[in-house]
Amino acid sequence: MGRHLRHLRKERGLTLAQVAAESGIAASQLSLMETGKREAKLSSLQKLARLYGATLDEITAPVPDRRAQLEIELERLMRSPLAQARSLPPVRISPRMPMDVLEALVALHRELARDVAERIATPEEARRANAELRSRMRAQDNYFSDIEAEAARLLARVGYESGPLSQHFIGEITEHLGFSLHHVGDLPHSTRSVTDLKHMRIYLPAASSTDHEPRSVLLQALGSYVLRHSPPTSYGDFLRQRVETNYFAAALLMPEETAVAFLQQAKGQRELAVEDLRDAFAVSYEAAAHRFTNLATKHLDIPVHFQRVHESGIIYKAYENDGVTFPKDNLGAIEGQPVCRFWTSRQVFDVADKFNAFNQYTDTPNGTFWCTARVERAAAGYFSTCIGVTYRDSKWFRGRDTPERSVSRCPDPNCCRRAPEELTGRWEGHAWPSARTHAHLLAALPPGTFPGVDDTEVFQFLDSHA
Structure with missing residues (x-):
């Protein structure tokens, strides 16, 4: 929102001092709001909206300016776990930073993330991540108190008391979190559900799969939102999020x-x-x-x-x-x-x-x-x-x-x-089976931020339903 406020001010050719004089908000406070270091009060936003000739919806809408979008993305990338793990020094994003420098920094961060994703997409990395995750689960007896508390708060909010979690209560939880449900017949084949965070919609398959209980699929999708998951930066991160969303769904279905x-x-x-x-x-x-x-x-x-x-x-x-x-x-x-x-x-x-x-x-x-x-x-x-x-x-x-x-x-x-000695004696050297190779144990993990999910297919799907 701060980036958007600055975009609207500059678009109208106003300085911080001019806006301060017109709105009654100190220039220092305006600067903090524009850099995201101070949360804007509703009364301040209303004053700025009148001054800029905009509505509150326009002020809180996605930023249309490409530079503002790049600034927001670079700020997010510099704060990412990957950047912190590599000890990458942050840079100060100022209005005077050349556009080509801004684009180059964003491109470098994106390429680093892509390179790291490719390097970890091996069966060995998957098995190592699995072992590390199980060790952490064992250390806490597979019990996640913070997820239990989140689930309990939601259940109390919708008035659940006991017994199986009905479709009515699941609907109440979904509505309370601000989502609408849409059952579609063209869900991308690599997904169980797709969440549109821009329009707060959750898309589910029109027909239920024999492998996945429909209630669990929906509650897992809600879990990623409630638990504030960000796009995984490693396969271990991806596995941890899957465990947490599964746990969240179970904590709602069996409080x-x-x-x-x-x-x-x-x-x-x-x-x-x-x-x-x-x-x-x-x-x-x-x-x-x-x-x-x-x-x-x-x-x-x-x-x-x-x-x-x-x-x-x-x-x-x-x-x-x-x-x-x-x-x-x-x-x-x-x-x-x-x-x-x-x-x-x-x-x-x-x-x-x-x-x-x-x-x-x-x-x-x-x-x-x-x-x-x-x-x-x-x-x-x-x-x-x-x-x-x-x-x-x-x-x-x-x-x-x-x-x-x-x-x-x-x-x-x-x-x-080992086969029993009697069987070995009769058949050793006289048998030549054709093995059914488990290809997934040999190949690299499927690429993508969410392994196995085709990003292009998902984005095209969201475009067609938006």
Whole structure:
């Protein structure tokens, strides 16, 4: 707004002294307002609007002048985490700075950001970022107090008290934040939703995907706005924002106060069950399992581990703070690693009963763990979602009396990585399989500020709907 005020003043050929004399606002105060160092009062804006022959809407509208736009962009770029991490010295943006110098500085900052984005777009960087993020999550028991507080404030604002979060309450939250919803059939294929911050619109697909619950997609979009996310400057930053928006959506769908009361009552009865949390708040089993990891250690004093495993045995998501040993690569990443075939998350695929949860004890080099798992279908195939705890804490869960038991000696390669000697003797040297390569593990990450999202496609989409 300060840049815009200066643009309007110069457009009319007025000096600070002349405006001060006409408006009654001290020249020093006008200067601070124009440089963004003092917030303008409504009464001051009304005086300036009359003096400049403009409306309040015009004063607060986007700046039309290219120089003003470049000044705003350069100021933002100089304050970015990337510029601070590289210790780039800021420059003073004055009205006398030549236009070509201003354009060159903006272009240099843009090129630096693009170069850094290309350098980090490797599978190694993705795995390293995943490992670092999981370490931070483990350090705080996967509990984010600031996000819980934001969600609680919104729920109180719309009058939520208990039970599943209805479409009515979600609509109230959306309206309270100033957004309107638009369901469209031409959403860019690389997106789940698109937010138009210029017109405060959220675009959602006309038909819901089998992989993403519609309420969660909308609440995640709102989460980026509520949590004041800025465009990610690294893949780690991108992952952190995804975790935070997912957490925000879960904190609204399964509010902390009511969910904790529900879980504490179940623990008191020794009847903890993920499917009960799912049913109580009308969410998916995976969402309930994720939410359980947020609340179990903080409020129930139960360390826990979580796995989401593809039918091929590859780990897609994982979290632990209970001492369980997951397979890791040399960077400490778990995603993309095959899980032991004797673990519950693998054994559940062979169970005939797909309606009820499958429970199993597994003896490991790090102790015995009790786990509960279910299989769900997604576009990429079947996935198991598994929650586990130490043997000591299994006493709080329904299903602790299961007779199913298994032994895992991993990471010993003789556990399940190597074929039995009898089979090896018969077939070694006589088999030549054609491997189905996981291309995403070899290729660079998709380019773009938001990896995998085609910026041109998104901007064209917004143009067509604006």
